[in-house]
Amino acid sequence: MMSGSRLATIARKEVRHIFRDWQTLVVVLVMPVMMMFLYGYALNADAKEIPVMIEMPSPAPETRQVADKIDASSLFSVRGTVPTASDPRELFRLHGIKALFRFPSGFARDVRRPGGARVQVLVDGSDPNLGTIIRNAAEPMLLGATLEVLGVEQPKVLDLRTLILYNPEQRSALFFVPGLMAVILLMISALLTSVAIAREKELGTMGQLLVSPLRPLEIIVGKIIPYLFLAAVDGFLILAVGRVAFGVRIAGNPWFLGACSLAYIFTALSIGLLISTLAKRQQHAMFMALGATMMPTVLLSGFIFPVASMPLPLRILSHIIPATYFLEIVRGIILKGVGLKELWTPLIVLMGEGLLLMGIAIRKFKVKL
């Protein structure tokens, strides 16, 4: 039988540990805020003033005008013009440019001919993201600039109007707030519980607890409760910083978001417990918890890379980890404002995983050493 007072005893002791170890407490509370700002500013995908050069063997007025249009765009900044480049790589090395636009000598003449002019764009592919941005931007920009120089109005063939739903301004804050919720809640919960139990083993106090009248379930639940609160505080911090610093508003019901987060935290705590049944030392527990939570969540949950574009084995993995489902729920609530009716499937999977893992952890929790 579970005894409430013994449960409270364990929980109270754990709270004392948490407050005595104030360095860890500070890390736990400051880290989410720090990660928010890091992601908020580092994940900014808007490229600006990319350094480029232009190769122009015969500077005709038309060629110059197109080159000026390139410079005038906010995406590119022309660092110089060369007549001919015998070794284009040299230019990339010396001037640190990311792209080289090579106009042929007969550019002014060719653009007026039926076959059109050929312009070569050399792109630095060492940064794939930047390379893609340059590639995608170069053609429409050159085409537009050339037509303008020739005084030709673009023929209207297709009028494409894209309307972006849920995140119309494509702000990255809306993308990383749910992602960070998934990463940080999982990491804090799994890491702290597994370390807390491994610490008892390392110190040898687990032996004394087991010899006492405490039941394993009392030890487990008593230890979990304080971390549940701590993780909830972190979740609240992330949402608060998202709101104040990045203007992310919760479109859906915040209470429903809170309830789903608790379900997720419960699953994360179960992972932590499972790890602690395997780890004998705090350090083992820490590495196992980081390995089991941080990497899969960042890489496989769909936080950064879309699940649909993963190869099959990774897609299967991604459908195993709880973060994938939580991310779906959080994005649904924060961005789309949907509720239980739309999100019951991932929620049930999430809770099912939590119960399963908790069951295994309790079974594996040894009554003996």
Add this chain to the structure above:
Amino acid sequence: MESIVSIRSLAKDHAGEKALRGISLEVPDPCLFGLIGADGAGKSTLMNILATLSDPDSGEVRMLGLDLRKGFPRIRDDIGYMPQRFSLYQDLSVLENLDFFADIFGIRGKAKAERMDHLLEFAGLAPFKGRRAGLLSGGMKQKLALACTLIHHPKLLLLDEPTVGVDPVARRDFWTMLKSLRAQGISLIVSTPYMDEAALCDSLALLHQGAVIAGGSPAEMLAAYPYRLYRVEAAPDARISTLNYPGDKPPPPGFELIYPSGGSLHAAEKPGQAGDPLGRLRLAVPEAASATMLEPALEDCFFALLSGKTANAAGGA
């Protein structure tokens, strides 16, 4: 009188090796029982089994009138176990540690306050009750750990190397506490690698490579010592006054055993030797200036036992 612990042919493998090979022991009630042995002799393995934290591979253990395998939840109510390392919460104060153990054993209210006051007094920790356990001296930590294991009035205490790493004065204090618990009728099983602590026990078992190679009260063990013991010293004005004897060198003629002890050598002479012992000793130890007859201490008994010679001599006699 029924034994409080009764062990028959207990065996246990640990990490692929035979940690205990068929141990049998009787611990009378009450008793201050000493488990003596070097590191790796199997003391902690045995302690863990008695503390109900690890299962034996074979053999029978009855404790407090119950079978260990079936009765371990009830046995746990009546034992106090102090693991080998300092096993309390370093970041909690003396009082908080005691309070925690009182709570998990369900001691509350007035009984708890009284019990805690009594134990703080008993352990001499009353002036330090607000201090964090991690900031206590080694000796005080062990006293606190002992106080915590006593919180629920156990009938049997299991203390695994409680005085390792503790300074000699604190060790003496600690043993005074153990003696007083024994006087109150509590049984204790204490493991220790220190021979001098063995003399303070009512009864002993000497563990070696997972087997009990000798047992009995200290007086019985001393009485069973089969050799004539000499202390061999160098001349007081000799250049090197400390004598040493390599462990792999055979003993001098007529002697069974010779080993350093506190700057001099202890030499155990086989029974029935004639002639001048100093002369024979000098053949192997030229610097020896005197050989004085000596009453053996428990340490000498253990050396004799561990060299495996006593068993043979007793068998031959």
